[in-house]
Amino acid sequence: MAKDDEKKIFLTEDEMPRQWYNINPDLPRPLDPPLNPQNGKPLTPEDLSILFPMELIKQEMSMERFIDIPEELLKIYRIWRPSPLVRAKELEDFLGTPARIYYKNESVSPPGSHKPNTAVAQAYYNKMEGVKELTTETGAGQWGSALSFACSLLDMKLTVYMVRCSYDQKPYRKLMMKIWGAECIASPSGTTESGRAILKDDPDCSGSLGMAISEAVEVAAKSGGKIKYSLGSVLNHVLMHQTIVGLETKKQLEKAGVEPDILIGCVGGGSNFAGFAFPFVPDKMAGRDIRIIAVEPIACPTLTKGPFAYDYGDTAKMAPIAKMYTLGHDFVPKPIHAGGLRYHGMAPQVSLLVNEKIIEAVALPQNPVFKAAVDFANTEGIIPAPETAHAIKTVVDEALKCKETGEEKVIVFNFSGHGHFDLGAYDAYMSGKLEDYEYPDEKIKESLKNLPKF
Ligand SMILES: *Cc1c(COP(=O)(O)O)cnc(C)c1O
Numbered sequence: 001m002a003k004d005d006e007k008k009i010f011l012t013e014d015e016m017p018r019q020w021y022n023i024n025p026d027l028p029r030p031l032d033p034p035l036n037p038q039n040g041k042p043l044t045p046e047d048l049s050i051l052f053p054m055e056l057i058k059q060e061m062s063m064e065r066f067i068d069i070p071e072e073l074l075k076i077y078r079i080w081r082p083s084p085l086v087r088a089k090e091l092e093d094f095l096g097t098p099a100r101i102y103y104k105n106e107s108v109s110p111p112g113s114h115k116p117n118t119a120v121a122q123a124y125y126n127k128m129e130g131v132k133e134l135t136t137e138t139g140a141g142q143w144g145s146a147l148s149f150a151c152s153l154l155d156m157k158l159t160v161y162m163v164r165c166s167y168d169q170k171p172y173r174k175l176m177m178k179i180w181g182a183e184c185i186a187s188p189s190g191t192t193e194s195g196r197a198i199l200k201d202d203p204d205c206s207g208s209l210g211m212a213i214s215e216a217v218e219v220a221a222k223s224g225g226k227i228k229y230s231l232g233s234v235l236n237h238v239l240m241h242q243t244i245v246g247l248e249t250k251k252q253l254e255k256a257g258v259e260p261d262i263l264i265g266c267v268g269g270g271s272n273f274a275g276f277a278f279p280f281v282p283d284k285m286a287g288r289d290i291r292i293i294a295v296e297p298i299a300c301p302t303l304t305k306g307p308f309a310y311d312y313g314d315t316a317k318m319a320p321i322a323k324m325y326t327l328g329h330d331f332v333p334k335p336i337h338a339g340g341l342r343y344h345g346m347a348p349q350v351s352l353l354v355n356e357k358i359i360e361a362v363a364l365p366q367n368p369v370f371k372a373a374v375d376f377a378n379t380e381g382i383i384p385a386p387e388t389a390h391a392i393k394t395v396v397d398e399a400l401k402c403k404e405t406g407e408e409k410v411i412v413f414n415f416s417g418h419g420h421f422d423l424g425a426y427d428a429y430m431s432g433k434l435e436d437y438e439y440p441d442e443k444i445k446e447s448l449k450n451l452p453k454f
Contacts, residue, residue: 005087006087006256007086007087007089008084008085008086008087009084009085009086009087009102009252009253009255009256010082010084010252011082011248011251011252011255012082013078013081013082015082015251016074016077016078016082016244016248017069017244017247017248017251018068018069018074019066019067019068019069019247020066020067020240020241020243020244020247021065021066021240021243021246021247021278022059022062022063022064022065022066022067022236022240022243023239023240023243023274023278023281023349024062024063024236024349025063025064025065026065026281026282027349027352027353028285028352028353028356028358029352029356031323031349031352032310032323032348034320034321034322034323034348035310035320035321035322035452035454036320036321037312037313037317037318037319037320037321037452040452040454043320045057045058045061047320048060048320050220050225051217051220051221051228051229052229053125053126053128053129053131053228054129055125055128055129056122056125056126056237059236059237059240060236060237062236067240069121069244070124072124073120073121073124076120076124076153077117077120077244079109079110080108080109080110081117081244081248082248083105083106083108083109083245083248084105084108085102085103085104085105085248085249085252085256085412086102086103086104086105086380086415087100087102087256088101088376088379088380090379091375091376091379091380091396091399092399093379094375094378094379095396095399095400095403096403097400097403098402098403098406098407098408099398099399099402099407099409099410099411100258100408100409100410100411101399101411101413102253102256102258102260102411102412102413103380103413103414103415104248104249104252104276104412104413104414104415105382105415106245106272106414106416106417107382107384107388107415107416107417107418109146110149111142111145111148111149111176112142112145112385112417112418112420113142113146113272113385113416113417113418114245114271114272114275114414114416114417115143115146115232115271115417116146116150117241117242117244117245117275118232118237118241118242118271119143119146119147119149119230119232120149120150120153120154121237121241122134122147122150122230122237122238123147123151123153123154123156123230124154126156126228126230127154127155127156131156131226131227131228132156132157132226133156133157133158133159133223133226133227134151134157134158134228134230135158135159135160135161135216135217135219135220135227135228135229135230136158136159136160136216136229136232137160137161137162137163137187137209137213137215137216138160138161138162138163138166138173138184138212138232139162139166139212139268139342139343140166140170140173140387140422141162141166141170141173141174141177141421142173142232142417143232143233144160144162144173144177144182144184145173145176145177145180146232147160147230147232148160148176148177148180148182149176149180151180151181151182152180152181152182157181158181158182158183159183159184159185159216159219160177160182160184160185160216161185161187161189161212161213161215161216162174162184162185162186162187163187163206163207163209163211163212163342164186164187164188164207165206165207166207167184167186167187167207168186169424170421170422170424172421173421176421185215186207187207187211187212187215188205188207188211188212188215189215191215191219192214192215192218192219193218194211194214194215194218194315194316194318195211195214195215197316198211206332208315208331208332208333208342208344209342209343209344210313210314210315210316210329210330210331210344211314211315213231213313213315214314214315214316214318214319216229217229217314217316217318217319218316218318232269232271233268233269233270233271233343233347234269234270234271234322234343234345234346234347235347236347236348236349238269238271238347239271239274239275239278239347239349241275242271242272242274242275242276243274243275243278243279244275245276245414246275246276246277246278246279246280247279249276249279249412249414250279250280253412258410259410260280260290260410260411260412261289261290261409261410261411262290262293262409262410262411262412263276263277263280263290263292263293263412263413264293264295264391264394264395264398264411264412264413264414265277265293265294265295265391265413265414265416266294266295266341266387266388266389266390266391266414266416267294267295267296267302267303267346267350267361268296268341268342268343268387269343269345269346269347270294270346270347270349270350270351271347272414273294273350273414274347274349274350275414276413276414277292277359277414278349280292281358284358285358291360292358292359292360293361293362293398294350294354294359294360294361294362295361295362295363295364295391295393295394296341296362296364296390297341297363297364297365297366297369297390298363298364298365298436298437298438298439299333299342299366299437299438299439300327300333300341300342300343300439301327301363301438301439302325302326302343302344302345302346303325303346303350303351303354303361303363304361304362304363305327305363305439305441306325306326306328306346306444307325307326307448308323308324308325308355309323309324309326309448309451310322310323310451310452310454311324311328311329311344311345311451311452312329313329313345314329315329315330317329317452321452321454322345322348323348323351323352324345324346324347324348324351325345325346325354325355326344326345326346326448326451327344327345327439327444327447327448328344328444328446328447328448328450328451329344329345329447329450330344330447330450331344331447333439334437334439341387341390344447362394364390364394365436365438366386366429366434366436366437367429367434367436368393369386369389369390369392369393370386370389370425370426370434371393372389372392373386373388373389373392373393373419374426374429374430375396376389376392382415382418383418383419383420383423384415384417384418384419385416385417385418385419385422386419386422386425387416388414388415388417388418389419391413391414391415391416392413394413395411395413398411399411
């Protein structure tokens with residue numbers, strides 16, 4: 001069998017990368033500095049130290065290109081890493097495309113997504129600095145379950161604020177958190193000041209990631225250093241921990257003897273996409289002809305419709321202000337099913353690279369996205385998470401373009417997670433009840449009136 005005809009390309013545990021990649025020193029221009037939400041001044045390490053351990057703050061602001069992965073973490077990564085790179089030959093045949101399609105399968109982690117790559121790292125650095133308890137928020141429940149898994153491995157306590165509509169739609173993610181020993185609370189809740197303020201105005205509020213972040217941040221900020229906060233996306237240290245995905249993918253493509261023409265990933269806060277694609281950005285900036293595409297839902301069109309502006313990271317204006325594409329911090333999305341793609345903002349590094357036209361962005365309605373997901377399930381066999389399905393739909397579109405032109409492009413995408421706990425969304429799709437909701441321009445304009453005035 002020719003090298004590039006193999007179904008799965010594996011790395012041995014010895015071949016697993018021993019460093020993460022930090023894109024900050026390689027950005028085409030420096031990031032606009034993040035600001036303190038109270039006074040609008042550039043954020044200092046001390047500002048962040050109420051929420052995060054020092055080592056993660058150092059990584060957040062680091063200008064080192066490569067950062068060593070501690071030995072103990074490499075050991076934990078071996079539970080599910082290195083993950084396979086898979087040739088989607090059955091999907092290619094189904095589409096009748098001359099393109100070659102590969103996917104990096106991050107659904108093989110115990111919680112079923114890429115998120116544990118940073119969850120175990122964050123829990124580890126907190127533990128090293130003597131922290132015994134964490135808080136966080138979760139949308140669809142993927143991040144909450146990933147951090148619960150990490151805290152269980154590292155013997156730490158965890159409270160998760162879960163967006164109300166997902167809490168009601170996804171009981172099984174809640175149970176996973178419970179099995180791994182975490183407490184899960186529906187947000188907005190009566191347990192925090194910010195939650196009570198929201199419920200007073202709107203007792204039936206379906207919640208948002210911004211609101212859940214406010215609650216989790218408040219608990220950590222008021223704990224006097226005892227409890228720290230952990231975020232599953234957006235921040236630089238999170239993107240950096242995820243680069244193990246792209247670094248492995250690079251090695252695997254080399255093993256298969258192929259060079260990628262198009263890289264595709266879905267974006268919520270940007271972490272799986274960045275982790276997968278950032279290690280290839282220096283190649284592109286050095287002149288390699290490679291397209292890098294970020295895919296978002298039209299119900300939450302941050303990169304395609306939001307302005308590139310300073311905005312708060314959360315609804316209650318407690319999280320740092322960052323320059324990013326944003327729909328406004330008071331954006332409340334419709335309860336579309338791709339719960340992980342509903343954040344109002346986007347990682348500043350991803351935002352800057354889109355602004356510099358190094359990364360392309362597309363927005364998709366969810367019915368065609370689910371059609372592509374079902375086609376994938378019936379060819380390659382795995383049922384994708386609704387978030388991942390956004391990437392798959394774009395892969396299908398690009399592969400069909402190749403069919404028209406006869407080009408044998410190599411398309412590689414990040415299979416960010418499986419959809420075993422998202423079957424309610426598949427049910428809605430298969431019974432024709434899924435709405436293609438497009439977020440209205442007027443609502444974006446309205447939210448943007450409240451951008452910070454510093
Ligand atoms: C959370 C999640 C996403 C979106 O989050 P990012 O930080 O943008 O990666 C995408 N896919 C899956 C499976 C997820 O769980």
